[in-house]
Amino acid sequence: MLSALLIVIAAIFFTGIIIRTKSLASGRKGPQIMQPVLDVIRLFRKGVVYSETTSFIFQIAPTIYFASVVMAMLVVPFGQSSGVLSFNGDFIFFAYVLALGKFFSIIAAMDTGSSFEGMGASREALYSMFAEPAFFILMGSLALLSGHTSFQEIFTALHIGSQISYALAALATFVILMIAMIESSRMPIDDPKTHLELTMIHEVMILDNSGFDLGLILTTGYLKFAIYGALIVNLFIGVIPYQYAIPSFFAIQFLMAVTIGIIESFMARFRMSHNPQFIVALTSVSLLIFFGVLLILNKFM
């Protein structure tokens, strides 16, 4: 329960902090931290416009997309306190329930019959497919290292204290951060602020969404960030008591938001054709983690 609450709180500020960081980096004052949330509230109050081409798929897709991410949030633990749902293999459920949301956002984009949105859908389907093996190898290595197969047990058992395991945690952080960037369609895979439909991935898929539906989709994006942030936090906090764990949760989330903001300010988006290479490279980083685990466990003897 605690984790869900913390993730929601973090999600409220996360995107605002990214935007503020980017504004400061480019020498502007920038909107207030709460602006993204205010935007969503404004959208919830608005009417909607549907394209004539669309069907009921288009209307139900944002709901399912949102529900799937909320569902994924429910299995993420926080230190000693497990998620609302915690069971062996819950990380498999985590990945697959996110896939449900993606499935619907892709077909909703196809539903509009727009060539732009079809293009975005095609890219989203391809890139998320590449990101999945990295996640499964990462979780498999952590499961092997800790001897458990649920998020909470894996994370609480991770503290072995050798230098290699910290190196692994750093690599794992990198992998999860990059998966978060792919899943939330940020730099260097996708640029949410690009001005041209041809160069977008996620933004172009939701061109025709408006009002309440758009609000749901934006909220989902904020939540996704905080969920992956919470996974990273879990890599480090282990079983330390709450009075330290909760502040460090927010500290790490803040740090992550600032990092993303800085990356987006000083980096350009990759060429579309380079994205798959980058994402496949991610899989090799997680393979590196796997071999690191094998080293720790002396499996090469």
Next chain:
Amino acid sequence: MNLVIAFLLVPFTGMLLIPFLKVNGKGILTFALLSVNALISGYLAIQSLIGDDIVFSFPGSLITGDIPIRIDALSGWFILIISLVFLTGCFYGLFYMKAYKEQKNNLSLHAIAFLFQYTSLVSICMIQNSFVFLLAWEVMALTSFLVIIFDHEHLATIKAGINYLIQAHFSIVFLMIGFIWVASKTGSYDFQSITTYSQSISGPASVMFFLFFFTGFALKAGFVPFHTWLPYAHPAAPSHVSGMMSGVIIKIGIFGIMRMLLVIKTDYVTVGYIILILSLVSGLYGVMLAIVQHNLKKLLAYHSIENIGIIGIGIGIGSIGLGTGNQVLATLGFAGALLHTLNHALFKSLLFYTAGNVYLATHTLDIEKLGGLIKKMPQTALLFLVAAIAISGIPPFNGFVSEFIIYSGVYNWLSDASLVSLLLAVSTTSGLAMIGGLAMLCFTKAFGVVFLGSARSELPASCSEVPFAQLIPLYILAGMIIAIGLFPMAFISLLSHPVSLFTGTSGFGLSPAQVTVFKAIQPVSWASWILILLVISIYTIRRFALSQRKITTGTTWGCGYEAGTPKIQYTAGSFVRSYSKLFSPFLQIGKHEDEVKGIFPPPAHYHTHPYDKVERWLIDEPLKHNKSFMGRFVFLHNGKLQFYILYGVIFILAVISIPFIYEKVYSFIELLKQL
């Protein structure tokens, strides 16, 4: 025993009656007879599935010896799957075949072949005498051929049918070698003698022995590289038949492999590794090729290969669990494989039936020509969507449940110590993840292009939803898909006996290993429930919120361009273009392109023809060489009767004189030796 005789008599009754009935009567009688048979076999199957094995023996002839009939839990499970798919398929076929009611004789043949196909399939699950088993297997292969070539006026259908027939007989050759091997060593056709024989050999010989059977059954199941018949046969057959081909016929190969794992005592670890690696390759290769297909049924056929791969992964890790004595791994592996067999039978037949609806309405299966069908056929679209989500292994439907069990098995396997199995386990998980991701790409393409957007070509004006009665079997299948997703426990408890056949814990009650499966899957069903409740509640909130807002409709955003035509939509080819560029080493796509040239360009064209690299190197190239070699003897085949009589005479002379010459040569060599 009487029940079994009655069961065998039913199709003969059908054979006598069906030709004399009117068209409607033929269909109804077929369905009635099939229901009778399904009831009989279902009764036997359920008995065996709850633990009462049925064992008795027919007194056979001099050649066959006694014919033991043993219906154990494994047979029961497969008989139930076969019966379910055949019943729904037959009911669907009643309507699907209305378009062909002119061809009366053809329909009679089809109906009779259909009944015999069902009977032979169920018999294969029961018979444990290798001679009679092969007979039933042959009946199954021939009747399948007959039902596939229903539409035999098309050259492509006949070609696909003959391709299937040849490969089916390759499968029989391998099985025959295996069975003759045993019979020549033990002198008995009973499956039990296979067990006793396999215990007497060990090492590579024993693995080889298993591989003969495995290859035979894998040809039927469609493991890569034995799959090349499958993408032709499925699209060529009428839709209800393709649903059953994919749902059941290829599963009989899986049944054979599992039966042989039970019967043959061999080095399970090596065998498990082989099955696992082949399955991974099948899974990945199947879905990779599925993505680039433009024919809806061919796309689904390649997906069958992928799902056979997933089932095979379950069998592989189960077998490794058996070999290493890891009960939990064996349970998870076999339970996952068996459940996925059922699941695949459900969603794949549903997909083929919906594809059949699309074909009936639009008379085309080329997905590049379709689009926007969701508005004309909303129920078909919804059913296709359910099956598409299920086949991509996404919760809350059944595909996720079985894939989850297999994943749990693989992660459980990680506690195994050896480096090789760890590497294999990690490649299996990432392979499974890749398969899931690719399946999603494939089915978002299929659903998005066929049902969403607007039509990409002029569709017939009569294009509309099929009658409700035709949709009933489809709704039953969809209901089962959802039921397994939401109440997996009920179905997994049915699996406890089939699985314990492998793991060796017998009797009632659950073994500790099975308890782990239950514990693993229980929370997943809760999670699925929560997910559904969440979706419903959010949707209700949304409806409430929108009820007070203004809802308007407009054109799709086109960067301000308002006069878009359906032609500017993303096509299936463009949807997977970046994919096919990336995976080009594995694919073979022929292209025909007329570029846009000049100031006043003429019409331009762009066609792609996906082809199978394995088929090219394994079938086409050897065939070409074989043909060019055989071509040198064409002069013998000159069409003159006199020559043929001469060949006959030469043959007879040769047959008579060979022993004679042999004797002479032999005595000559003896003479030389004496010298």
